[in-house]
Amino acid sequence: xxxxxEHFLKLSNNYLFADIAKKVNAFKVLHPKxxxxxxxxxxxxxxxxxxxxxxxxxxxxxxxxxxxxxxxGPEQGYExxxxxxxxxxxxxxxxxxxxxxxxxxxxxxxxxxxxxxxIRWDNSxxxxxxxxxxxxxxxxxxxxxxxxxxxxxxxxxxxxCTAENxxxxxxxxxxxxxxxxxxxxxxxxxTVITKQELRKWVNYALKNDTLIFYDAAYEAFIxxxxxxxxxxxxxxxxxxxxxxxxxxKTAGFTGLRCGYTIVPKELTVATLEGKxxxxxxxxxxxxxxxxxxxSYISQRAAEAIYTPEGKIQVQQTIDxxxxxxxxxxxxxxxxxxxxxxxxxxxxxxxxxPAGTSSWQFFEALLYGANVVCTPxxxxxxSGEGYVRFTAFGTHENTEEALKRIEKWMKQxx
Numbered sequence: 001x002x003x004x005x006e007h008f009l010k011l012s013n014n015y016l017f018a019d020i021a022k023k024v025n026a027f028k029v030l031h032p033k034x035x036x037x038x039x040x041x042x043x044x045x046x047x048x049x050x051x052x053x054x055x056x057x058x059x060x061x062x063x064x065x066x067x068x069x070x071x072x073g074p075e076q077g078y079e080x081x082x083x084x085x086x087x088x089x090x091x092x093x094x095x096x097x098x099x100x101x102x103x104x105x106x107x108x109x110x111x112x113x114x115x116x117x118x119i120r121w122d123n124s125x126x127x128x129x130x131x132x133x134x135x136x137x138x139x140x141x142x143x144x145x146x147x148x149x150x151x152x153x154x155x156x157x158x159x160x161c162t163a164e165n166x167x168x169x170x171x172x173x174x175x176x177x178x179x180x181x182x183x184x185x186x187x188x189x190x191t192v193i194t195k196q197e198l199r200k201w202v203n204y205a206l207k208n209d210t211l212i213f214y215d216a217a218y219e220a221f222i223x224x225x226x227x228x229x230x231x232x233x234x235x236x237x238x239x240x241x242x243x244x245x246x247x248x249k250t251a252g253f254t255g256l257r258c259g260y261t262i263v264p265k266e267l268t269v270a271t272l273e274g275k276x277x278x279x280x281x282x283x284x285x286x287x288x289x290x291x292x293x294x295s296y297i298s299q300r301a302a303e304a305i306y307t308p309e310g311k312i313q314v315q316q317t318i319d320x321x322x323x324x325x326x327x328x329x330x331x332x333x334x335x336x337x338x339x340x341x342x343x344x345x346x347x348x349x350x351x352x353p354a355g356t357s358s359w360q361f362f363e364a365l366l367y368g369a370n371v372v373c374t375p376x377x378x379x380x381x382s383g384e385g386y387v388r389f390t391a392f393g394t395h396e397n398t399e400e401a402l403k404r405i406e407k408w409m410k411q412x413x
Contacts, residue, residue, distance in 0.1 A: 007143040016133050016378040017041055020362075027366055037401040038372040039328075039389040042187070042347075044252045046320060046394075048301070049313035052251065055304035059297040070296040075287045077104025077260065081299045084306040085260055089245070095232045101264055101280060103287060104302075106257040106294050108217045108246035113138035114290075115213065115242060115261070116179070118282050119269060123178035126157040128169045130188055130379030130386075132215070135181045151381045160382040163351065167191040167340065171204050180205070182231075183215035185222060188379045188388040189349040190325075190341015192227045198234050205240035211269060212241040217259070220250040220318055222344045238264040242279070249346065249392070251305045251314050258298040321346050324398045325391035331402045332389075335409050346391040349376070353413060361387055369408035371401045 020040055028036060048056075062068035076082070082102040090097050105111045113134050121143050127135055136156060139145045146155030157177055159169035167189055182201060184193045205212050212231065219229040231237045246259035253259075263283045268276040294302075304310045325342040332339045338351040350373075352361040358375035365371050365387075374390075376383030393401070 005141070007141055010140055010148060011137060016374070019378070020372065020374065023363070024366065024372055034370045036366070036370050036372060037393070037397050037404070039393055039398070039401055040372040040374040042249070042390045042392060043254050044249060044392045046252055046317050048252050049305070049310065049317060051304045051307055051310035051313055052301045056297055056301045059300035063297070073293045073296055073299070075291055075293045076100065076284065077102065077294065078296070078299050081303045084303050088306045090230070090232070093229060093233065095230060097262065098265065101262055103261045103263060103283065104294050104299060105259050105261055107248055108215060108244040108259045109134050111259070111261045112213060112215055112244050114286070115283070116142065116144070117286065118279060119179060119211065124155065124157060124176070126159060126172060126177035126180040127380070128161050128182060128186070129158040129381060130161065130376060130383035131181065132183055132187050133379065158381065161186070161189060161191070162382055163338065163340065168197060171200060176208055177210055179211045179213065181213045181215070183217070185218040185345035187218065187345075188347055188374065188376065188383065190345040190347035191349070192222065192224070192344045194226065195228050195233065198228055198231060202231065202234045202237045202240060206236050209270065210240065214241050214243045216243055217246040218249060218345050219245070221322065221346055223322070224344055227344055232262070239266045242267065247302050247305065250318070251302070252317060253298070253302070256298045256301055258294045258302045320395070321391045324393060324395065327398060328389055328391060328402065331406065335406060342391065348389040348391070350387055350389065352385055352387060355385070358384055358387055364412070365405070365408070368412060369401075369404040371404055
C-alpha cells in the first residue's frame with residue numbers, strides 16, 4: 001500500500017497568494033464593473049529590455065539550424081552565463097569565486113525550497129519573522145518544522161523583525177540554531193541589513209557551526225552604497241553560507257525563469273560521526289539527478305543583461321519601479337500611515353491603522369478602494385498588523401491606486 005507523506009497534510013490548503021487571488025476573484029464576481037488594481041502580488045509589469053529580446057531572438061535562430069542547435073545543456077548552467085555572473089556580480093565587488101561554485105537555476109524559489117533536502121530532517125531552523133512563505137513551507141514538507149500551534153511551527157525558531165526593534169532580528173542567545181534563513185533586501189518588509197549586522201550573523205554561524213541560507217534576490221534594488229549586495233562581502237561567509245539570486249525582479253524574468261545559486265567549496269556540514277562533508281559536490285549531484293537546467297534561450301537572455309547596453313536598460317527598469325516605491329512611501333506617509341521599506345527594495349511595509357488586523361485591512365481596502373495589498377500575517381506571526389505593497393505596477397496604476405486610497409481614507413477615517 002502506498003502511503004502519503006503526511007507532512008504535506010500539515011500545510012495550509014492554499015499558498016498565501018492563492019488565497020489572495022481567491023478573495024479578489026470573489027470580489028470581481030460580485031462587482032463585475034469594478035476595476036481592481038493590484039499592489040499585492042510581486043509580479044513585474046514592464047517588458048523585457050531590448051538587449052534581452054535581441055539575445056533571445058538570436059538564440060531562437062540558433063535553435064533553427066543543425067549547426068547551432070542546442071540540446072541538453074549542463075545542469076550547472078552554461079559557462080558563458082556563469083562567467084558573466086562571476087565578472088559582474090562578484091569580481092566587480094572584490095568577491096572571488098570559482099566558476100563551478102555558480103549553479104544556474106530557474107528562479108530563486110526553486111533552489112531556496114530544494115536546498116534543504118541536503119540537510120537532516122531534524123536540524124533546527126531559524127527564520128526572521130515575517131518571512132517569505134517558501135522557506136517554512138518547504139521545511140514543513142520534509143518534516144522539519146514540527147506542528148503548527150497558534151500560528152507558529154513548534155520546531156521553528158522565530159526571530160521577530162518589527163518596528164519596535166528597528167527590523168533588526170536578534171541573534172538567538174538562548175539556544176543553538178542549525179540553519180538560519182536571511183533575506184536582504186527583505187521580502188516582505190523592504191528593509192535591509194548593514195555590513196556590521198551581517199557580520200554578527202556570519203560570526204555566529206562560524207562559532208556555532210550554523211548554515212546560513214542567504215536570499216539576495218532583490219540586491220539590484222539597493223540604492224545606498226553602504227548596504228551589502230552579497231553575504232560574501234563579509235569575511236568568513238564562504239565557510240557558512242549559501243546564497244540565492246534571481247533575475248525575476250532584477251530583469252523582469254518572471255515569465256522566463258532564470259537565476260543562480262552560489263555554493264562555495266569551503267562550505268561543509270557535519271555527519272553524526274563528525275566528518276565534514278562539502279556541500280558543493282552534493283548540490284551538484286542533486287542538480288544532475290533532479291534538475292533539467294534552465295533553457296539555453298533563457299540563459300542567453302540572462303547573459304544579455306550584463307552587456308553594456310543591457311546594464312543600462314535593466315537599471316532603467318529598476319529605476320522605474322523604484323520611482324513607484326518612492327511615490328508610494330511619500331503619499332502613504334502623507335496620509336498618516338506608518339511606512340517602511342521602499343528605499344533599497346521594491347516593497348513597502350505598512351502598519352495597519354487603529355489595530356486593524358492584516359486580513360481586515362486587506363478586505364476593507366479591496367472593497368473600499370478596489371486596491372489589492374498583501375496581508376502581513378501571511379508572512380508570519382510578526383506580520384500581523386501590517387500589509388505589504390509592491391512597486392511593480394505601472395506608473396499609471398500606481399498613481400490611480402494612491403488616489404483611490406487617499407479618497408477612501410478621507411471617507412473612512
